[in-house]
Amino acid sequence: MPRILFPIAGLFVVALVHACNIPVFRYALERWRPDPCEIIVFHREPVTKSQHQTIGSLETLAPTYDGPTHLRVILSNVGGDQEPDHRELWQSLPDDAKSKAIHEPYTVVRCKVTQGRQVNVWHGRLSEVKALGITQSPARDEMSRRLLAGDSVVWLMIRSVNESKNARARDLLRSQFETLADKIELPEGVGLPGSELFADVPLLLKFSLLEIEASDAKEQFLIKLLTGMQQEAFAAGEPLLVPVFGRGRALAVIPASDLNEHRMEDLTVFLSGACSCQVKEQNPGFDLLISTDWDTELFGADGEVPADTPQRQRQTSKPKLLTIPKGK
Incomplete structure (x- = not known):
């Protein structure tokens, strides 16, 4: 051929x-x-019990194989040690988004696209994520x-x-x-x-x-x-x-x-x-x-x-x- x-x-x-x-x-x-997408949850204050429950529910949105899950939820403390790419992502967010994180964790959904490039598909409050229909x-x-x-x-x-x-x-x-x-x-x-x-x-x-x-x-x-x-x-x-x-x-x-x-x-x-x-x-x-x-x-x-x-x-x-x- x-x-x-x-x-x-x-x-x-x-x-x-x-x-x-x-x-x-x-x-x-x-x-x-399938490659995993990331839900990065930025927070300043300790995550509350109800917020942990919300985060846990996000982790069940996609099936887990004998290996990485199709959806990865990551906590990132903006006042502590952050992964370099998470710090860069946080700093690139608008100022009004950063100010919202004072009162409630702020979330970015990031997906891998062609040739390994990642795009930020959505960002907003943690409480708003579940209604997005990320996986369904x-x-x-x-x-x-x-x-x-x-x-x-x-x-x-x-x-x-x-x-x-x-x-x-x-x-x-x-x-x-x-x-x-x-x-x-x-x-x-x-x-x-x-x-x-x-x-x-x-x-x-x-x-x-x-x-x-x-x-x-x-x-x-x-x-x-x-x-x-x-x-x-x-x-x-x-x-x-x-x-x-x-x-x-x-x-x-x-x-x-x-x-x-x-x-x-x-x-x-x-x-x-x-x-x-x-x-x-x-x-x-x-x-x-x-x-x-x-x-x-x-x-x-x-x-x-x-x-x-x-x-x-x-x-x-x-x-x-x-x-x-x-x-x-």
């Missing part, structure tokens, strides 16, 4: 031949555990349901104020779903040693569209995260398109004007092709906070959970950086 090169909205990917024949979207579903919302529940039912990629569209652009983006996606499902073939050799599947989820090429309104009160945490990555385009009336696969991994946030048939095919070829680089951190994308207990849903309470990338490969694999030509 030749190299597959494609650029889109600042996203550059190289796919190389590898012994693993599992499609990227399926390998991610079974083996890539109707759209994310539906994404989880579809991915576990066998959808290869769920295309999330955040509708803009420009209805004609929304319609064009919708028509492009829907017209390409059937075309690409018929045109692209899954890799051969799935099920052979090194390419085993462990979950009962059907393996097929299936794509779907999920639309949400930017004004939807139940989706504000998700919307703020995604629109914050393409602020200028969204403010200019561009709907945003987000291909989601695996366990809620967003490949990119793409303004609709940056997507065409050729680029959509390139993205689909990459996600449907053999998982050439099994090390999650060397692949593009970032994880959305979703409250699904993926291991239990996929393999059952007592089922066999496949190991992620072997430690030896993590140590020896290095990303290959190539010059990417301009797209069509």
